[in-house]
Amino acid sequence: MLDGAYLWGGMELPAGLTYAAYAHRGAYALIVTALLAAIFVLAALRPGSATSANRRIRALVYLWSAQNVVLVISSILRLDLYIGAYSLTYWRVAAFVWMGLVATGILLIMARIALEKSNEWLLGVNMLTLSAVLYVSCFVNFAAIIAHYNVSHSREMSDGGSELDWFYLRSLGPQAIPAIDMMLNRTGDMGTAARTSLVSRHYEADQFRAQQQNWRAWSFRNFRLAAYLNRQSSPLPGAAAAPQ
Incomplete structure (x- = not known):
């Protein structure tokens, strides 16, 4: 709700809160939510388990993952405001790339649930995605x-x-x-x-x-x-x- 008010609603940031602090807060929360999403899937939705077959639990994990995707988008918008105020640097470009990887990882979690793949599949696809990003980055000026x-x-x-x-x-x-x-x-x-x-x-x-x-x-x-x-x-x- 706060992101909706400040990022999409056009509200001014509270007095004393800079764009730098606002962006950093979003990045730190994103780390926690991404880790929680991965833990939920790996622990609660193991292939062949009773929880994995429960439609309600699967729906809740889908909802949780979708919320995390929204948080990633909000963090990207926070970073965009930060860059608009303080310009672009290598670390801020890296933050954009990292947030994109987090969003991709969450979508892969949802794909792993829908396709009923193994945890090994999820780990392998994430490593392949990371390798592809690192390889392509070698050619970017x-x-x-x-x-x-x-x-x-x-x-x-x-x-x-x-x-x-x-x-x-x-x-x-x-x-x-x-x-x-x-x-x-x-x-x-x-x-x-x-x-x-x-x-x-x-x-x-x-x-x-x-x-x-x-x-x-x-x-x-x-x-x-x-x-x-x-x-x-x-x-x-x-x-x-x-x-x-």
Whole structure:
């Protein structure tokens, strides 16, 4: 009911409660509910047991699992509000992925009940899902995604959003260079943070080009960044010589 009021009803958070605390509370509750759902299924609905054949108990477990799915959706919305207020980071991307895995795990619990599969089947399918997520994540350019999101949704680029964290943007490495260029070209800001980021941008680009001389460093991701750097040598022409 509280999630419905704050997340869908448009109510303001209580005084003193930040979006960070609100998101963390949802994440911690989600851990407990996910573990309880798994324990209920593993202990109460063993294949061939009397409780497993009881329709009322099965219906209650379905209801419990569906409620947990709603809680996962609420936690995702909490995290979305958190990111809107404080920008995106690696850990927040990981939280999104983790919540997706929790939701998938709960749906697999429901599938295990409906299909009358064994606990070994449930464990194996969950491990397969986790392996698939880890494998696909190897091909995702998270640094570029985070950098582009933070720049696009920053206060400097749009009416809302949070103030851009230049330090974190630079810490993402050379894959953040296109986002840094977009920010500098759009705003033309040459304040202290922007000048520092421009110098860091040139340093990162030079280091990246030097590393690409070794053929072992080649990857499709690096190939795309190298092609970008060849097309655009520097944002704000002449800005690199600005006073420090």
